[in-house]
Amino acid sequence: MNTPSHLHAHLKGDAQYKHQRADRSLAILAWAVGLTLVFAVVEVVAGFISNSLALISDAGHMVTDAASLALALFAQLVAKRPPSSRYSFGFGRAEALAAFVNGLVMLAVVGWIVYEAIHRFAAPQQVQGGTVATVALIGLLVNILVAWVLSKDRDSMNTRAALIHVMGDMLGSVAALTAGLVIYYTGWMQIDPLLSLLVSLLLLKSTYGILRESGHHLMEGVPVDIDYTQVGTDLEQVAGVAAVHDLHVWDMAPGEPALIGHVEVHALEQWPTILKAIRAMLLEKHGIDHVTLQAEVAGKQ
Numbered sequence: 001m002n003t004p005s006h007l008h009a010h011l012k013g014d015a016q017y018k019h020q021r022a023d024r025s026l027a028i029l030a031w032a033v034g035l036t037l038v039f040a041v042v043e044v045v046a047g048f049i050s051n052s053l054a055l056i057s058d059a060g061h062m063v064t065d066a067a068s069l070a071l072a073l074f075a076q077l078v079a080k081r082p083p084s085s086r087y088s089f090g091f092g093r094a095e096a097l098a099a100f101v102n103g104l105v106m107l108a109v110v111g112w113i114v115y116e117a118i119h120r121f122a123a124p125q126q127v128q129g130g131t132v133a134t135v136a137l138i139g140l141l142v143n144i145l146v147a148w149v150l151s152k153d154r155d156s157m158n159t160r161a162a163l164i165h166v167m168g169d170m171l172g173s174v175a176a177l178t179a180g181l182v183i184y185y186t187g188w189m190q191i192d193p194l195l196s197l198l199v200s201l202l203l204l205k206s207t208y209g210i211l212r213e214s215g216h217h218l219m220e221g222v223p224v225d226i227d228y229t230q231v232g233t234d235l236e237q238v239a240g241v242a243a244v245h246d247l248h249v250w251d252m253a254p255g256e257p258a259l260i261g262h263v264e265v266h267a268l269e270q271w272p273t274i275l276k277a278i279r280a281m282l283l284e285k286h287g288i289d290h291v292t293l294q295a296e297v298a299g300k301q
Contacts (some may be wrong), residue, residue, distance in 0.1 A: 016202030026150060028152055029073040030073060032150055033066055033069040033073055034150050035145060035146050036066040036143075036146055036166070037070070039138070040059050040063045042135070043055055043056070044056060044059045044139075046131060046135040047132075047135075049128070050127060050131040050132050051126060051127050051128065052131075052132040052176070052192055052196045053113065053117055053120060053192050053193055053196040054132065054175060054179040054191075054192045054193075055132050055176050055179075055180075056196070057113045057172070057176075057203070058136065058139065058169075058172040058173055058176040058199055060109045060110075060199075060203055062172070067102045071098050071099050071102065085246075096213075097214070097215040097218065099214035100211060100214040100215060103208075103210040103211035104211070106207040106210075107211075110200050110203045113199075113200045114200050116193070116196075117193035117194075117197045120193040121193050124190055126189065127183050127189055129180045129184030129185075129187075130184050131180070131181075132176060132177075134180060135175075135176075135180075136173050136176035136180055137173075140174065141228065143170045144170070146166050147170075150166060159248040172199045172202060174218050175195040175196075176199070178195060178241065179194075179196075217251055222249045222250065223249070226287075226288070227286075228249055231247070231259070231282070232244055232247055234285060234286075235247070235263065235278060235284075236282060238277050238278050238281060238300060239277065240265055240267070240270050240277075241263055242265060242266055242298035242299075243263075243264040244261055244264070247259070247261035248260050248261060248266040249288070257286070257287050258288070258292075259282065259292070259293075260291075260292045260293070261293055262295075263293050263294070263295055264296050264297070265295055265297065265298060266297075267294070274295075277291070278291070278293065295301055
């Protein structure tokens with residue numbers, strides 16, 4: 001079903017929020033995704049060949065980085081689709097939904113790595129230290145290259161967040177490299193499960209962050225940088241406002257807060273002036289541009 005174009009139109013006085021997010025250096029993200037994902041596959045194969053759990057866990061960490069990059073890329077592509085009669089807000093939540101699913105999958109991966117590591121402490125297995133060290137070193141260089149590519153785009157919030165993930169992944173590569181060198185020169189096999197547990201903690205931390213942030217967004221929680229109570233207080237301090245109720249603040253898409261509510265005023269004929277003051281205050285103090293308010297005469301509800 002086609003939606004009449006005027007229903008989604010933004011007229012004078014409406015929010016400047018755009019349902020279709022601007023292009024945020026898709027080429028940079030695509031290169032970073034490709035490099036990270038390809039080498040993650042290489043590490044998985046090399047990990048099973050060399051029998052190194054540390055290398056496999058580092059590959060898992062690289063997969064989470066590739067997933068976060070791919071989600072940023074996917075969200076920008078999907079968000080280009082215009083709102084429709086079924087999705088009037090557009091497709092800004094695609095990123096949060098995909099991130100939540102990715103987080104659940106990575107929890108299962110972390111669980112498997114921890115199980116294997118505990119098992120190998122009891123029954124150490126032979127690991128090809130030289131292969132592990134070589135592949136981990138290449139992985140470290142790939143991470144450095146990806147970080148350099150991402151550093152070219154400092155304007156995108158998604159890209160900056162992905163860069164933090166890649167910096168964390170460098171620690172995983174260093175751990176795998178250390179395990180390979182220790183095994184190659186000393187033959188101490190327990191270093192492999194020990195460092196794989198360390199990488200698992202890094203995985204668990206980033207996975208928890210993904211689940212918490214995406215879950216909060218999917219539950220339409222108040223944006224973390226907005227004080228809901230303070231918003232209500234500031235609204236009630238606007239001249240002409242008697243009270244505020246049924247107030248809701250949420251993100252329509254990551255970084256795009258919206259607000260709806262009922263405002264009781266002393267004189268309904270003053271509403272245009274009051275609404276203008278409210279919009280200016282919300283944008284200046286809280287960064288909220290998408291505002292929908294219903295005016296009511298105080299004491300007549």
